[in-house]
Amino acid sequence: xxxxxxxxxxxxxxxxxxxxxxxxxxxxxxxxxxxxxxxxxxxxxxxxxxxxxxxxxxxxxxxxxxxxxxxxxxxxxxxxxxxxxxxxxxxxxxxxxxxxxxxxxxxxxxxxxxxxxxxxxxxxxxxxxxxxxxxxxxxxxxxxxxxxxxxxxxxxxxxxxxxxxxxxxxxxxxxxxxxxxxxxxxxxxxxxxxxxxxxxxxxxxxxxxxxxxxxxxxxxxxxxxxxxxxxxxxxxxxxxxxxxxxxxxxxxxxxxxxxxxxxxxxxxxxxxxxxxxxxxxxxxxxxxxxxxxxxxxxxxxxxxxxxxxxxxxxxxxxxxxxxxxxxxxxxxxxxxxxxxxxxxxxxxxxxxxxxxxxx
Amino acid sequence: xxxxxxxxxxxxxxxxxxxxxxxxxxxxxxxxxxxxxxxxxxxxxxxxxxxxxxxxxxxxxxxxxxxxxxxxxxxxxxxxxxxxxxxxxxxxxxxxxxxxxxxxxxxxxxxxxxxxxxxxxxxxxxxxxxxxxxxxxxxxxxxxxxxxxxxxxxxxxxxxxxxxxxxxxxxxxxxxxxxxxxxxxxxxxxxxxxxxxxxxxxxxxxxxxxxxxxxxxxxxxxxxxxxxxxxxxxxxxxxxxxxxxxxxxxxxxxxxxxxxxxxxxxxxxxxxxxxxxxxxxx
Numbered sequence: 001x002x003x004x005x006x007x008x009x010x011x012x013x014x015x016x017x018x019x020x021x022x023x024x025x026x027x028x029x030x031x032x033x034x035x036x037x038x039x040x041x042x043x044x045x046x047x048x049x050x051x052x053x054x055x056x057x058x059x060x061x062x063x064x065x066x067x068x069x070x071x072x073x074x075x076x077x078x079x080x081x082x083x084x085x086x087x088x089x090x091x092x093x094x095x096x097x098x099x100x101x102x103x104x105x106x107x108x109x110x111x112x113x114x115x116x117x118x119x120x121x122x123x124x125x126x127x128x129x130x131x132x133x134x135x136x137x138x139x140x141x142x143x144x145x146x147x148x149x150x151x152x153x154x155x156x157x158x159x160x161x162x163x164x165x166x167x168x169x170x171x172x173x174x175x176x177x178x179x180x181x182x183x184x185x186x187x188x189x190x191x192x193x194x195x196x197x198x199x200x201x202x203x204x205x206x207x208x209x210x211x212x213x214x215x216x217x218x219x220x221x222x223x224x225x226x227x228x229x230x231x232x233x234x235x236x237x238x239x240x241x242x243x244x245x246x247x248x249x250x251x252x253x254x255x256x257x258x259x260x261x262x263x264x265x266x267x268x269x270x271x272x273x274x275x276x277x278x279x280x281x282x283x284x285x286x287x288x289x290x291x292x293x294x295x296x297x298x299x300x301x302x303x304x305x306x307x308x309x310x311x312x313x314x315x316x317x318x319x320x321x322x323x324x325x326x327x328x329x330x331x332x333x334x335x336x337x338x339x340x341x342x343x344x345x346x347x348x349x350x351x352x353x354x355x356x357x358x359x
Numbered sequence: 360x361x362x363x364x365x366x367x368x369x370x371x372x373x374x375x376x377x378x379x380x381x382x383x384x385x386x387x388x389x390x391x392x393x394x395x396x397x398x399x400x401x402x403x404x405x406x407x408x409x410x411x412x413x414x415x416x417x418x419x420x421x422x423x424x425x426x427x428x429x430x431x432x433x434x435x436x437x438x439x440x441x442x443x444x445x446x447x448x449x450x451x452x453x454x455x456x457x458x459x460x461x462x463x464x465x466x467x468x469x470x471x472x473x474x475x476x477x478x479x480x481x482x483x484x485x486x487x488x489x490x491x492x493x494x495x496x497x498x499x500x501x502x503x504x505x506x507x508x509x510x511x512x513x514x515x516x517x518x519x520x521x522x523x524x525x526x527x528x529x530x531x532x533x534x535x536x537x538x539x540x541x542x543x544x545x546x547x548x549x550x551x552x553x554x555x556x557x558x559x560x561x562x563x564x565x566x567x568x569x570x571x572x573x574x575x576x577x578x579x580x581x582x583x584x585x586x587x588x589x590x591x592x593x594x595x596x597x598x599x600x601x602x603x604x605x606x607x608x609x610x611x612x613x614x615x616x617x618x619x620x621x622x623x624x625x626x627x628x629x630x631x632x633x634x635x636x637x638x639x640x641x
């Protein structure tokens with residue numbers, strides 16, 4: 001009864017857009033696909049919807065061969081990152097359209113549409129023209145159209161990316177609410193995004209996609225705590241995790257020109273060269289720390305991002321308050337040693353602060 | 360300073376309007392003149408400068424036997440040929456344009472753009488080059504000097520315009536709109552006529568207007584491909600010329616010929632500003 005994809009590859013020209021992708025999506029679950037732009041997220045969603053025919057691989061849903069069913073009979077719903085609605089219809093007609101296509105009874109239509117309008121908070125907007133709505137409202141209409149359909153597979157392709165900061169925050173909160181309460185156990189929800197924070201907040205099963213390949217999948221917490229390799233660490237952190245080349249020498253970690261005491265979870269490492277990773281939020285201001293020069297300081301929201309440099313070592317620090325720094329100012333920082341990751345030189349995770357993974 | 364610009368702006372607009380409208384007024388005035396009023400001295404205003412007469416207009420509907428030219432039949436011929444050819448061109452052209460915009464065609468080195476260019480290339484050649492092939496073609500299938508033959512030729516002339524305008528239009532309608540329609544349960548044909556077509560009305564109107572204009576004003580092919588059985592308006596208007604140029608009936612026929620285009624323009628203008636794609640699509 002699951003949506004099962006096996007070895008799906010799509011290669012329209014010289015490059016793989018999807019490279020040997022397999023998945024098993026269970027009903028009643030939320031799946032988030034995390035990847036940078038052009039990593040194949042949209043292609044994967046369109047493949048599931050049936051808009052793209054992969055070159056190889058198979059897909060099954062409810063014991064049916066999905067690849068033999070055309071798009072318009074698949075009963076999926078999709079929300080695009082662009083706000084796609086039918087411009088020649090008003091809000092109500094937009095939401096009704098898929099239901100009418102499926103010949104749902106008038107009574108049922110009324111009920112479903114009202115429910116969807118309620119869920120997205122657009123009651124009273126039924127007769128508005130799409131052109132008269134703001135971006136956020138347009139995206140709500142698109143979402144309402146998808147919800148009213150009661151599709152068995154709901155695909156959301158970066159639904160928040162074209163909204164401004166405030167609306168994004170607001171709609172993200174609502175998504176969490178809608179996903180947690182309003183979802184039938186019959187629906188598979190697949191949500192793609194480039195934003196690691198969205199992934200953590202939605203807290204579903206995560207699939208990390210890069211260059212058409214699945215790098216890692218698992219619960220959001222697992223991806224956050226144990227990124228399998230440097231690529232995942234990079235994609236699943238914003239700002240990206242600091243990666244510092246260095247080596248372990250008995251009880252010390254020697255980075256380029258800094259020496260750090262060995263945290264206990266790295267005790268079992270062999271004495272050799274590693275890539276050490278530390279999140280920007282684990283770099284703290286500290287009077288007794290190492291002196292770095294500020295290359296750039298940016299304030300975002302209630303946080304300050306510092307781009308720091310010492311010799312050849314460049315790191316990013318995330319300070320959780322708004323502070324004014326001058327460029328080229330010297331400040332002292334320290335690392336939260338207990339939060340160091342160790343990756344081998346091939347980029348694979350060797351040890352993590354949340355419990356070691358070997359190999 | 361602002362006031363100065365406003366004055367400048369309006370004087371320019373006034374000047375331009377006079378430039379455009381004056382010939383019409385001149386034609387209207389001339390159409391009510393007789394030989395005397397045209398040839399003796401410069402006259403402008405009826406009743407004051409000259410005695411208005413309906414002679415120029417009457418000639419247009421009198422049969423040749425009674426000394427008229429009778430443009431009524433050519434007039435309706437022209438309307439029939441232009442409308443039929445435009446309609447067929449728009450229908451075929453829109454379907455072709457949608458296919459060219461949405462599907463990928465490959466045949467050897469030929470791609471979508473090449474096919475689009477192939478359509479337009481029909482209009483690159485001077486008409487005289489096409490006239491002989493058309494003549495031979497129509498005479499072979501026995502459609503020379505017939506309405507149907509003219510419709511066929513005009514479709515060849517007008518469809519490239521429709522394809523060209525509609526390809527450009529469809530390319531600006533996001534593909535995601537069709538995809539959403541498919542996902543919402545439309546098969547590809549339903550997606551086209553339930554979603555894409557209703558949103559393409561501005562494009563259809565522009566394409567239709569160009570087709571009607573180019574069809575209506577064509578003199579060359581109407582002249583080459585018809586003799587006695589069928590005549591179109593532009594040919595008939597030119598035929599008004601005889602040893603004495605009848606300025607009055609020429610003016611009247613000119614006004615009658617532009618009238619349909621003016622009506623079309625007024626009707627269409629309202630829809631052009633109404634159908635608006637912006638906002639709903641990124």
